[in-house]
Amino acid sequence: MIVGGGPAGLSAAIRLATRQQHDGGEPLSIAVLEKSRQSGSHMLSGAVLDPSGLDELLPDWKTRGAPVETQVRGDRIYYLTERSQLRFPPIPSSLDPFQNHGAYIISLNRFVRWLSEQAEAEGIDIFTGFAGTDVLYDGDRVVGVRTGDRGIDKHGERKGTFEPGVDIHAAVTIFADGVRGNLTKTLVQKLGLDGPAPQTYAIGIKELWEVPPARLDAGTVMHTMGYPLRSEEFGGGFIYALPEGKLAVGFVVGLDYRDPLFDPHMAFQRFKQHPLITELLTGGEMVRYGAKALPEGGWYAIPRCHVDGALIVGDAAGFLNSMRLKGIHLAMKSGICAADAAFEAVRAGDVSASALATYQELINTGSVRRELYPVRNVHQSFGGGMLAGLAFSGLSLLTGGALPRGRLSSEPGHRRLTWMARYYRTEHPDPDVSSNAVKVDRAVTFDKLTNVHYSGTRHDEDQPVHLLVQDTDICRTRCREEYGNPCVRFCPANVYEMVPEDAGADGGTGRRLQINASNCVHCKTCDIMDPFQIIDWVPPEGGGGPEYEGM
């Protein structure tokens, strides 16, 4: 059983079916659970695909009509200042941090839908519209998952259409529930699987644009550093040019920024206001919007991924190369390795952690570790500021990661968020205004609500709130005073709002939290970045969420 129908989960499913065909024996029943209404609906990435994982999974992908067509042809890196830019000279391919040679610009939504068609053709059951809400255990052994109840109203009462969740048992459960997956999160906590370093994350915000022809040749890849971020913030912008005037325009910000009044969505707007970018977008039309967190901690942040009866793959585990800004191929490869390990274990009749440890061996001896280990300290190095990070990345690349030595320490990103009083010292900023606020023009720049409309997000309104805030009293008292309610800013979908209340009420600050849960685009940023760690993202009723068609 595979929980999550993204690149990692579907690769595992397809690999299992391939092994089955190749090795014969008792037929395995393979099922994939996916919370989105249709395959691919919750998939969001840049996306530049390194096809090596696909080559391994389905070597004949070209004849199968994979939507992988636009080869990367030009790679441009810029350093931006507020009004101008510096283009880096072409970098020899051995030192190119992105290693884009032979890569493709794709729509991950289309790619995953195609993968799911390949899986279904192999007889695999893909259940869309079903979220896994609980891991089922027998002692410490994972025996399956429970799907969410459907037909519960906003007060927690059963509606006439109530359909109870189902317990699905499996010999092996593969968790492919994505970045900060709700099941992987509880599994890692319960069994103490954390890697040597805490996972660190970033948030990626993306729009799909249609611009007049000839702005940028299809296959062009642009990355920017610098403005609008300060040296204390990690991240940058990207533009990937697809055919027919389509541009994927996005911005990534490390979820370890210090300024509590910083707003990643505003940083994205400022990025688009830069002359270099505005020039590309003016006269075009924004047609889609989305946001998603990504795991950036690298090799040392990967938890132990094999336990009795279960494996963890893809973004859920953190298989992403933050220096190359790529994770799809690693997600696929981890899925393949997990499938191989699970297949052998089921055939041998032993699905214990020690039997499933084959997964770890396959990762360690294969191309996943070969790619991730040399860049193991890259993201952590940016903790010391962008210039230190850049210098570090260069040294690391030149020496294959041998220098600098050792493992850099890092801390969870939310701990770096600083109290307003400490960050702003003598100033007393208004906690309702972002420090990087801009006035949007609704032509190139947009407010969050307009953007959310373009994410196609839909949830049944009459259901319990799926963002569990353990103590909303903290929001109206301590958090407001100490951090100025950063959730209002780091959420890219306007889910969190501080609305007026009677100032004197129970020592409050005149505002209370309102959660607009139906706006949620399932990016997981709140679960990650909340300084008090009291927000728990749990899956809403299956089928709800964004609709990232073409993204």
Add this chain to the structure above:
Amino acid sequence: MKIAVCVKQVVTREWPLRIDDAATWVQDRDASFEMNEPDAYALEEALRLKERHGGEVVVCSAGPARVAQVIREALARGADRAIRVESDRLAAADGGMVAEALASAMRDEAFDLVLTGLQSDDQGFAQTGVVLAELLEIPHATIIMEVQVTDGTLRVKRELEGGWFQWVSMPTPALLTIQSGINQLRYATLKGIMAAKKKDVRVVEPSPDLTPHQEILELYVPEKGKQTRLIEGSPGEAAIELVRVLREEARVI
């Protein structure tokens, strides 16, 4: 009872609509699709009738290959089999043409009851069901809020205007166009999804003679207008005139 349900695949309501280059339809190449809402209620009503009275539910749809998505959804919810009329020419076809395509595929089945949604979320003509009934030479009733079946006779509740309803008795076979909200939609279950894979879907090609009855000449976003009028006179007279204008000309009160 042998029940047919006609469902249409439409662009999802959350999709930000854009007009295509020819300005005759919306850009649907990158769109996300779903089952037309009133049709989903028609399907639910058919499933409930089957649960009460026995028989089978056959889901019928006409459109390009992509409509297989809504057929599959209907089968997962409990329909027994499907008929799909496949042609790219039916992608944005008018109600008459769709009804003709469906009628020729459905005629030989001799259904006791045919349910359709009241209207489609995209074109909203509310004609397909009515024309289909004529082509199948069976009676029809529109805007149905409740269906009762006793000994092969139907008693149906029609929605009229202003909160009024009308009860009508009619024989079977018949066609009913179902209003949204008549029941509560069920969820597809894991078992239903697995079972759907094995259900029979008959794919038929429409007759080559099938031609449109209507042509969309131009599609455009409603033009926004703004007008200012100053009403002269004493405050009393102006107020009376203002009320008259709002009531009779602007028709907002």
